Amino acid sequence: MNPPPASRTLTDRLQALPAVELARLQERIRGDGCSGSTLVAAALWRCGIRRVLAVAGTPVDAVLSACVARGIRVIGCRHQQAAVLSASAANYLAGRLESAVVVSAGPAVTNTLTGLLVARDNGWPVLVLGGRRAVSEEGRGAFQELDALPLVSPLTRWASTPRRTCEIPDQILRAAAAAMSGRPGAAYLDLPEDVLAGIASPGDPAIPLPTPPPLPDPGLIEEAARWIRGSERPLLILGDGLRWSLDTRVLHTLVEQHGIPFITTSLARGYLPDSHALCAGEVRRSVQGEADVVVMAGAGFDWRFRFGAELAPGACVIHADADAAALGRNVRTAVSHAGDPGLFLKLLAEALAAPSLGEAIPPWSEWHERIRRACMENRPAPESGSQTGTHLLSPRQVVRAIRDVLPPEAIVTAEGNVGLAAIQRGLSLDQPLTWLDPGANGIIGASIPFALGARLACPDRPVVAVCGDTGFGISGMELETTVRHGLPVVVVIFNNDGNSGALRQEAWFPPDHPEQITSYLPGLHYERLVEIFGGHAESVSEDAGLRGALRRALNSGRTACVSVRVDPHAAHAGIW
Numbered sequence: 284m285n286p287p288p289a290s291r292t293l294t295d296r297l298q299a300l301p302a303v304e305l306a307r308l309q310e311r312i313r314g315d316g317c318s319g320s321t322l323v324a325a326a327l328w329r330c331g332i333r334r335v336l337a338v339a340g341t342p343v344d345a346v347l348s349a350c351v352a353r354g355i356r357v358i359g360c361r362h363q364q365a366a367v368l369s370a371s372a373a374n375y376l377a378g379r380l381e382s383a384v385v386v387s388a389g390p391a392v393t394n395t396l397t398g399l400l401v402a403r404d405n406g407w408p409v410l411v412l413g414g415r416r417a418v419s420e421e422g423r424g425a426f427q428e429l430d431a432l433p434l435v436s437p438l439t440r441w442a443s444t445p446r447r448t449c450e451i452p453d454q455i456l457r458a459a460a461a462a463m464s465g466r467p468g469a470a471y472l473d474l475p476e477d478v479l480a481g482i483a484s485p486g487d488p489a490i491p492l493p494t495p496p497p498l499p500d501p502g503l504i505e506e507a508a509r510w511i512r513g514s515e516r517p518l519l520i521l522g523d524g525l526r527w528s529l530d531t532r533v534l535h536t537l538v539e540q541h542g543i544p545f546i547t548t549s550l551a552r553g554y555l556p557d558s559h560a561l562c563a564g565e566v567r568r569s570v571q572g573e574a575d576v577v578v579m580a581g582a583g584f585d586w587r588f589r590f591g592a593e594l595a596p597g598a599c600v601i602h603a604d605a606d607a608a609a610l611g612r613n614v615r616t617a618v619s620h621a622g623d624p625g626l627f628l629k630l631l632a633e634a635l636a637a638p639s640l641g642e643a644i645p646p647w648s649e650w651h652e653r654i655r656r657a658c659m660e661n662r663p664a665p666e667s668g669s670q671t672g673t674h675l676l677s678p679r680q681v682v683r684a685i686r687d688v689l690p691p692e693a694i695v696t697a698e699g700n701v702g703l704a705a706i707q708r709g710l711s712l713d714q715p716l717t718w719l720d721p722g723a724n725g726i727i728g729a730s731i732p733f734a735l736g737a738r739l740a741c742p743d744r745p746v747v748a749v750c751g752d753t754g755f756g757i758s759g760m761e762l763e764t765t766v767r768h769g770l771p772v773v774v775v776i777f778n779n780d781g782n783s784g785a786l787r788q789e790a791w792f793p794p795d796h797p798e799q800i801t802s803y804l805p806g807l808h809y810e811r812l813v814e815i816f817g818g819h820a821e822s823v824s825e826d827a828g829l830r831g832a833l834r835r836a837l838n839s840g841r842t843a844c845v846s847v848r849v850d851p852h853a854a855h856a857g858i859w
Contacts, residue, residue, distance in 0.1 A: 318481070327455060334356040334357070334373075336384050338387065338391060343385050345480075360735075362761070363392075364395065370383060370398075372733040372740075376737055380409075388414035388426075388427040388476075391413065392434075405724075406606075408462040409468075410462055410471075412471075435469075441462065445472070445473075464493040499630055500620070503618050504627070506618050508634035508635050512635070516575045517576045518544055518546065520580065521534065522551055524581030529554065533632055542646065543578070544561040544562075545562060545563065553716065558711050560651075572594065574598060575597075580624040583602075583609030600615065605623060675824060678777060681705070685833065688834050692745070693746065694718070695710065696718075696719040696730040696733035696748045698730040699777060701783055704855050705777075727753055727754050731759065739770065747772070751782075755809055759809065766842045771840060773836045774842075779851045779853065780851045781799075784851035784852060788802040808822055819836055822845075
């Protein structure tokens with residue numbers, strides 16, 4: 284039997300409603316209860332989330348609609364990995380958890396794993412919500428059925444599955460607190476389809492606070508100060524874990540008033556200026572072998588420090604980090620503190636200034652002069668062009684051009700192999716939070732997602748992403764995301780026709796091998812993809828036109844891409 288005409292008219296009107304208005308109408312009809320999707324949006328808002336990066340799909344479409352209704356900005360990404368990388372970078376720069384990720388089920392969740400790994404290894408907070416098929420269908424072979432918790436648990440600080448609609452708010456709030464506790468990291472929550480579709484009272488669960496770190500033992504602080512007072516060649520290592528209690532005044536006090544030279548992890552560059560007279564970054568490896576007292580704060584002696592093998596035999600190590608597992612790993616420590624490394628340095632600076640320790644800190648002038656001379660001797664000789672006899676640009680030429688036109692407030696995100704090595708060595712970073720590179724695990728394909736996150740966190744600052752052609756191939760489609768959402772970034776591609784240019788292909792395969800495995804088709808115009816998206820695009824193959832192209836890209840006010848033809852035989856500059 285056909286419905287009466289009036290009913291058909293009402294049905295047509297309901298179907299024509301926007302999804303947000305339809306969700307609101309459904310909740311008014313239901314009464315006091317809220318759908319699981321609405322509870323998700325409300326809980327995200329309560330814990331400070333103001334934007335969600337997402338790849339839509341079932342069963343989370345209603346969640347995204349509810350987020351828009353709540354006032355949370357939703358950024359539609361092209362790939363789940365990029366969404367997690369962008370959100371975690373945005374949170375790192377913001378210094379708090381304000382971006383989350385929502386993806387659909389099954390393969391969408393497994394696509395987030397690389398982003399979760401980067402968040403874990405870099406200590407960046409991020410909350411990822413992944414769709415899951417109905418709890419009632421578990422084990423029946425449902426579409427995209429996946430129990431994600433065994434996969435994500437090794438990569439996260441919290442992972443759980445609410446099995447009743449009423450559990451959603453509490454579990455989201457707990458996950459957010461876990462992501463910011465101790466050494467920050469990722470948290471994950473499954474969102475089963477039937478739990479999202481259910482109805483529950485919104486309730487008012489208490490917001491869990493991040494677990495406070497233990498305070499440093501005053502006795503250990505005094506002992507550390509005595510070690511430094513008695514040293515002849517002290518060294519301070521600043522790690523990116525200091526981000527969460529970053530106080531540059533304390534760092535300046537330790538270096539300038541107390542005269543302690545310093546080096547940093549790559550992500551901590553700019554916490555103190557690279558150009559500072561006591562920065563030993565240019566000789567970071569040799570200076571570790573000369574120091575008799577080393578203060579490591581906010582990082583560990585992992586591969587980035589060759590597992591402590593570069594330290595002088597018998598050097599006294601003072602170590603403070605939020606990750607207790609990092610303390611005593613690979614090196615023996617004289618003083619260690621599992622807690623806030625920023626607070627540890629603050630108390631250490633105060634202890635060094637205390638008259639109770641007796642004599643004033645020695646001037647260490649000979650130590651300072653030795654570092655200054657070593658840095659001068661280590662600086663590379665000027666280079667006029669490619670060193671392999673081609674007309675193409677060298678990596679150092681590209682870096683010099685970027686350095687010449689880069690605004691001082693710009694944020695640079697960088698990745699790659701040959702290009703990354705060149706820009707790490709050639710770019711001086713003198714302001715905090717102006718630099719993002721792969722960090723602890725060397726991911727390729729992150730600079731464009733990092734740039735998207737940087738633009739979200741710092742909308743008033745120019746953002747420049749530096750990547751190789753390999754990284755561009757992994758994440759280049761996210762530039763459509765930046766155009767679509769009005770988030771302009773500038774991308775500079777070190778286009779050297781391959782993964783490490785021609786170096787890897789020639790090193791590992793016979794010269795007459797018929798297939799290009801790590802070398803790509805030569806001279807590809809990657810910038811044309813950005814032009815298709817509606818961005819500004821240029822290709823450059825000579826030094827004379829490079830600075831002008833970079834300035835036009837920065838001044839365009841649009842997402843822009845400058846693809847630079849780099850000598851594929853240019854040598855790797857060495858690990859920074």
